[in-house]
Amino acid sequence: MVLTGTLVNGVTIIIGSLMGLLFHRIPERMKTTIMQALALAVVLLGIQMGLQTEQFLIVVGSLVTGAWAGERLRIEDGLESVGQWVEKRMGSSGTENTVAKGFVTATLVYVVGAMAVLGAMDSGLRQEHDVLFTKSMLDGFSALIFTTTMGIGVLFSFIPVVIYQGSIALFAVQINRLVPQEAMDTFITEMTATGGVMIIAIGLKLAGLLEIRVANLLPAIPMVAFFVFIIRLFGG
Template sequence: MFLLGTIVNGLLIVIGVLLGKLLHRIPEGMKTTVMYGISLSVIVLGLQMGFKSENFLIVIISLVAGAVIGEYFNLDDKLNSVGHWLEKKMGTSSGEGSISQGFVTATLIFVIGAMAIIGALDSGIRGDHDVLYTKAIIDGFTALILTTTLGVGVIFSAIPVMLYQGAIATFATQIDRFIPTELMDSFIVEVTASGGVMIFAIGLNLAGVTKIKVANLLPGILVTAIIVSVIYGYQSFIN
């Protein structure tokens, strides 16, 4: 079952949120310190991912172009509006945390990254769910901590995570028929690097250092795919 890893990932996020709600009485000082710990970990993870690029110019161009597209369509506000809509539907009070903040922050952390892409590809191509199982454990623990500080909105991040990874896994069952392995490897490397910069920005936001609209950078992933494909096509042509 090629969607098993994705389903497990979504379930562990939900379980993490439920456990986080049970532990919501953790002292504020402890929550703050733990959140700083997560922020620093996310920052380091982003740096590690960013340094994996084989051509950082691709990352720069992708992020700049992605930012222009994201700002034009105002993606960050649209994503936040989904969270605010959920907040109104649930009638959540401000004391329970902002659903929009929890939803947006958790979605960006869980969706952006190499593990989501590589794990979903492994599930679809080889039926190997180990990467997504590992990601599921990490996401579940992160969801638990995020819920104690950002509230129950984190639980809704399981929906885009499952849709995103499920779509990739479904696509991957047929991917080897029309996308060369070399192109896919290059794509994963550069998407990992571009996503790493976004992860780094998320870490800074969580630490309260910046208020970067990371969602407006997301089109950079698509731009990366286009640039890598063009480069691959050009190199194939001249060779």
């Protein structure tokens, strides 16, 4: 089912939040070790995806041009500014805003990121949910941590996550029906490989080994479609 990965993601956020309400104190060493283990799993997933490429030049070209566009547009800076603005507007020191602050902060963490976009597209185009299943584990654990500090508002972040990722997955299904199968197969393969490189970057960032503006690489996905179109246009 197209929405399987998205629904699982929503459920893990709920479960993690409920567990966070029960466990108030988690040793810092345990948090670090679990997050590092998840980061290694994310890197492994990214490598597996990246090795699927059949036209490596498309991957390289898409990442380079996508990074250029992302840096020019300052996507990551823009997203951070939105997050800071929302938190400033809704997260004042009063206790009445605790629920809103938890909801907004968690939503930004779960929705703003390459894994949300790539995972939802993978669900819609290939009916493969590994990226969203991995994201679900990360989100569930972080929901537990967030809830211990920000309260029950974190739980309600599953609503925008399901709507956002579900919409992308359903849109990807429509694209799949309109584009010729041969072109779609090439796009899916190279989109998966290009996304895999971004997933590796996310894993390394989670492990604290590399600081990279992954959101600024997101334009690489539409660039894959552009290069596939150019190759087909000129009979490559």
